Amino acid sequence: MTTNTREIILELLLEILEQKKYSHLVMKQVLDKYAYLDKKDRAFIKRIGEGTIENLIQIDYVINLFSKTKVEKMKPVIRTILRMSVYQLLFMESVPDSAACNEGVKLAVRKGFHTLKGFVNGVLRNISRNKETIAYPDKNKSLSDYLSVTYSMPVWIVKMWISLYGEEVTENMLKGLLEERPVTVRVLEERSGDEKQAWIEQVKEAGIQINPCNKLAYAYHLSNINSVREVPGFLEGKFMVQDIGSMFVVEMAHIKEGDTILDVCAAPGGKSLHAASKLKGNGIVEARDVSEYKTGLILENVKRLGYENVSVKVWDATKTDETWIEKADVVIADLPCSGLGVIGRKADIKYRVKPEDIFDIAILQKKILKTIAAYVKKGGTLVYSTCTISKEENEENRDYIIKELSFTLEEEKQLLPGIEPSDGFYMARFKKK
Numbered sequence: 001m002t003t004n005t006r007e008i009i010l011e012l013l014l015e016i017l018e019q020k021k022y023s024h025l026v027m028k029q030v031l032d033k034y035a036y037l038d039k040k041d042r043a044f045i046k047r048i049g050e051g052t053i054e055n056l057i058q059i060d061y062v063i064n065l066f067s068k069t070k071v072e073k074m075k076p077v078i079r080t081i082l083r084m085s086v087y088q089l090l091f092m093e094s095v096p097d098s099a100a101c102n103e104g105v106k107l108a109v110r111k112g113f114h115t116l117k118g119f120v121n122g123v124l125r126n127i128s129r130n131k132e133t134i135a136y137p138d139k140n141k142s143l144s145d146y147l148s149v150t151y152s153m154p155v156w157i158v159k160m161w162i163s164l165y166g167e168e169v170t171e172n173m174l175k176g177l178l179e180e181r182p183v184t185v186r187v188l189e190e191r192s193g194d195e196k197q198a199w200i201e202q203v204k205e206a207g208i209q210i211n212p213c214n215k216l217a218y219a220y221h222l223s224n225i226n227s228v229r230e231v232p233g234f235l236e237g238k239f240m241v242q243d244i245g246s247m248f249v250v251e252m253a254h255i256k257e258g259d260t261i262l263d264v265c266a267a268p269g270g271k272s273l274h275a276a277s278k279l280k281g282n283g284i285v286e287a288r289d290v291s292e293y294k295t296g297l298i299l300e301n302v303k304r305l306g307y308e309n310v311s312v313k314v315w316d317a318t319k320t321d322e323t324w325i326e327k328a329d330v331v332i333a334d335l336p337c338s339g340l341g342v343i344g345r346k347a348d349i350k351y352r353v354k355p356e357d358i359f360d361i362a363i364l365q366k367k368i369l370k371t372i373a374a375y376v377k378k379g380g381t382l383v384y385s386t387c388t389i390s391k392e393e394n395e396e397n398r399d400y401i402i403k404e405l406s407f408t409l410e411e412e413k414q415l416l417p418g419i420e421p422s423d424g425f426y427m428a429r430f431k432k433k
Contacts, residue, residue, distance in 0.1 A: 005041050006103050007110070008034060009048050009084055010077070016053060016348060017083075018076045023053055023348040031227070039226060052087040054178060054347040057152035059086045062134060066126045069119075077111050078120065085124050089131060097128040143167060147174060156355050157340065164391060169419065173389075176418020177344040182211070182221035183228060184422075185239040186247055186270070188305065189218050189277050199239075202232035213421065216247055221421075237305040242270035245341070245415050245425025249334060249385045250274040252411060252429050257282040259329040264317045264372050267294035269301040269310075271332055276307045288315040317368045324375040330383065331376050335365045337386035337393050341424020344417055362392040366400055373405040376432045382407060385427040389416065394426040406433045 012030050015021045027049060031042055052059065060071045063082055071079055085104035088095045101124040108120045137145040144162065148155045151174035161170040187196055203210045203222070208231060213219035220239075225231060228241055250271050255261065255278040263272040263285060272287035279285070287298050287310060298312050315321060317335075338358050339349045369384065376382050384401060386393050394414065401407050407430035415425040 005037075005044055006048075006084070006107055009045055009052075010080055010107060010111075012045070012049050013052060013080045013084060014076065016049075017056075017080060020352075022346070023050070024346050035227075042226060047092070048084055048087060050347065051091055052084050055087060055091065055152045056083065056347075056351065057154070058149050059083050059090070059152075061136075061149045062086055062090065062127060062131075063123065065134065066130070067123045075113070075116075078108060078113060078116055081107050081111075081120060082123060085120075086127060089124065089128055101125055101128060147171060151175065151178060152350075153177075153343075154350055157350060157353075160355075161389065164389070165416070169416065172418040173416050173424075174418070176416075179344070179418070180223075181344050182209075182223040183225060183241060184213065184243050185220050185222060185231075186216075186242045186274060187218045187220065187239050188237070190280075191238065195238075199233050206230070206232050213244060215244060215421070216251070219244060219247055235304070240270055240273055240301065240305065242274065243342075243387075243425070244420070244422035245385075245387065245427070246270050246334070247274060248413065248415070248422075248425065249332065249383060249427045250278065252413070252427055253278075253330050253332060253381060253383045254429070255279065255283075255330060259283045260327060261285045261330045261332065262324060262328040262372075262375055263287045263332040263334075264315075264368070265289060265333065265335055266312075267297045269298035269312075271334060272298065272310055273301060273305055273307060275330070275332065276310045279309060281309065283309065285310045286313060287311070288313050288317065290314070290316050318364070318371055320371050320374065326374070326377050326380075328375045328380060329377060330381045331372055332383050332385075333369065333372055334385045334387075335368055337361055337365070337388040338390060339387055340389045341387040341415075341417065341426075344423060358390050358392050362397065365393060365397055369397065369401060369405065373401070373407070373432075376407075378432055380432050382430045382432065383427065384430070385425065387423055387425055389414070389424045389426070398428050401428075401430055407431060408433060 012026055015026045016023045063071050081104050085100050088100035089097055104124050105117050105121045108117050137149050139146040144155050144158045147158045153174055208225050209223045211221045255275055257280050261275050266272045266287035267289040269287055272285050276285045289295050295312050295314050302310050338353045338361055343350050402409055410429045410431055412428035415422050417424050
């Protein structure tokens with residue numbers, strides 16, 4: 001591994017951790033920019049980049065045990081070099097400790113911190129020598145501190161989940177969020193069994209691991225892929241990247257042929273296109289989102305999958321659209337949320353979200369729900385969903401829909417990572433009185 005690869009990782013982590021850019025977007029840009037690199041080098045960049053972010057709380061805890069200067073007081077470049085090097089020391093058996101330490105020191109020198117190379121070397125060598133005997137928080141003295149450091153989850157989230165689900169389920173969720181996640185895809189249900197089988201064979205021939213999801217006949221987990229665009233059948237629109245939870249939302253809607261469907265916060269269009277496939281060409285879907293960028297993502301997928309009965313529109317869901325009053329058989333409302341259920345895919349979410357954000361988001365969700373409730377026909381269906389795990393955004397909004405908006409609850413489901421083979425998802429189906 002050249003230092004050059006580590007330099008790429010350093011720049012990537014500085015953008016995410018210091019400039020607060022979104023991890024999944026930065027990672028995609030970097031891997032696209034360095035598409036010419038060897039597959040092993042790209043995998044190395046991804047592993048250290050994502051791993052450092054995922055395990056940041058534990059990494060910082062360890063650095064603070066061995067450094068007189070605490071992490072928050074360090075220069076950003078030095079802090080980041082130590083973080084990525086400590087990740088290699090603690091979590092990567094494939095990298096010799098000596099290499100992790102030496103490359104960290106070289107990187108500090110290359111970045112103009114020649115005077116701090118002794119400091120970097122001292123901290124890393126000290127951690128390397130003592131890593132087997134590190135004193136982590138005592139589980140019996142403070143379970144929330146132990147879980148926070150062990151699974152790198154902010155204490156306030158740990159405490160919130162323990163209050164909702166208890167200690168054992170919370171620990172299983174935290175474990176689940178750190179497990180490697182395959183890419184989940186939905187094969188178009190319109191495909192015949194023979195077509196599906198031929199596609200599976202193509203995927204296997206491309207060296208991609210494919211496993212059926214036992215929950216849904218059309219869902220598959222893919223691993224060992226560099227980019228989803230390289231999967232056979234992507235350009236031909238044979239499948240859509242979509243989480244299991246998102247597929248369950250559409251299943252819960254009980255869509256019938258001939259329905260008129262409105263998806264109010266639809267990007268990148270997975271649920272809209274899944275709903276369109278349920279219509280079997282008879283009925284319409286309108287997919288909306290708040291910006292040209294987001295509707296662009298939906299349009300890209302509509303074109304790739306080739307649906308004629310899906311229209312796309314830029315619309316702010318908090319604003320009433322008189323033309324849709326009582327027109328929809330089904331309204332799908334997968335609303336903006338804190339995203340705590342998708343931390344396994346976007347690890348930086350756990351450091352961005354603050355407790356007060358959840359209350360602000362719940363207020364926005366109620367505002368949207370009040371607006372879009374008017375679009376559902378009498379006797380029609382509203383499906384509300386989020387990719388988060390908090391009672392303010394889920395159960396409290398369920399109660400709001402029942403009490404304030406004249407709907408009856410027909411079904412609800414909370415998927416928990418580590419318990420289900422999916423991201424964290426809440427969904428509920430309501431019927432309009």
